[in-house]
Amino acid sequence: MSDERTGDSPGAGATWSGTEGARAFAAVEAATDWLLGYPFVFRALSRRIGAGAVLVDYGCGPGKVAGHAARRLGVRVIGVDTSPEMLELARAAESAVAEFHLVEDGRTEGLDDACADAVMCNHVLASLPDEPAVLSVFTEVRRLLRPGGPFVLLSTDPDCGGAEYASLRIGDPGTVHTPGQALTVWLRRTDGSWQEVRNHAWPVGRLPGLLERAGFRDVVQERPTVGEALETADPDLVRSRPWTAERERPPLVVTTALAA
Template sequence: MSDKERAAWSGPEGARAFASVVAATDWLLGYPFVFRALAAGHIDDRHVLVDYGCGPGTVAAHAARLLGARVIGVDTSPEMLALARASGTAVAEYHLVEGGRATGLPDGCADAVMCNHVLASLPTEEAVLSVFAEVRRLLRPDGLFVLLATDPACAGTEYASLRVGEPGEVYGPGDRLTVRLLLTDGTWQEMPNHAWPAAVHPPLLERAGFGDVVQHHPAVDEALLIADPDLARSRPWAAERARPPLVVTTARAR
């Protein structure tokens, strides 16, 4: 493991590196579909949306502007939250997750929660269930949960801004894999992650108190209708067309 990989996103330097991830594939096939699911769930300026694992707050801010909702960002990293607070975004407030709990947020405070690329940092089923349980605590009954994750079934494919795992490898739940992400300076950041195949999401969500679980693998042709037009026209997206790498899962708190 290289020093760059070992550092991952920890500490101030790691937080700054994460903030400079290009994320082109995510902005084509991921985040627009998360926002679409939230809008379809009628999340608007009357509602509270929590971004669990908000990082530097970029996606949370976009959701606040797009949906008009009161957005609250939470994260386990003080450095990420410091970057988010300093960015002057449209996010209403930020909270640190300590001991698995979002500090300062009461039970049932959220109408919806989105969780983008958090599963990859979780090494065990118990850790995944713990995050899902905290999301369930934050949600009111029948509140909407939207989960975005990479699909390890697409291991080894070179996408516009990422590669998940190694070519030819098959990854089971919790298996270690390396994700490569393109940074704005043209270099690639390697990060040790964990595989959570799409098929394991629904049963774990149901164990954590969710129902009405639906999964969707967004495709490029769909994305051309809802993603940023300049981004959509910026490249042919050949790999993304051949093997869409992301999965969006929605569920309702029981």
């Protein structure tokens, strides 16, 4: 999902907008996400939908996660994003994603109400500055979902500050964040350097109430651990490093809700 982020190194402010921003986002390593995030999103989806279902990836970015979901779950994935440049990269990647659509003024072009069996949304909240923006995204996701369809949301816990995770550093330790508060994180790139990102903090405990206001029910949250990842994530990735910080305080939360 496009937001106000760019930059080349810690200390340089940043934006994913435009062509260069989209390319910078595509160069993020995301090892921690592939250990404790995306595999658990896929697992949550697999419990609710089967092969051939329609899955919308809301905020698909360059399409890498959407492509993995299509292949792993055997579903028809539709990628949507607010950034034309992100969608251009996604289309050029020739992934397993069926089609892509642009989100403009909060509405996804070309997609009807209740067109999706499920929706996933990964790290989009970090780009949203206030509660109305979050509710707008949740409301559009609810429009796209059939009744009873699952919405699976991956987010970083802003209270996990100070630790150096394999591919992530979150703000300062001991900081209590208010919803939408500006938050600096650093993301490791594939070349080993770090990119500073200006995010917004969304305490994970606030999400269930916002989801219910947008028309969801049966909200469940889980914080995946390295122990669980031994059976869920790619074995080569699991063996690739010690994951010391991830073991001490897992930083990612998976929230699942059903469309009412």
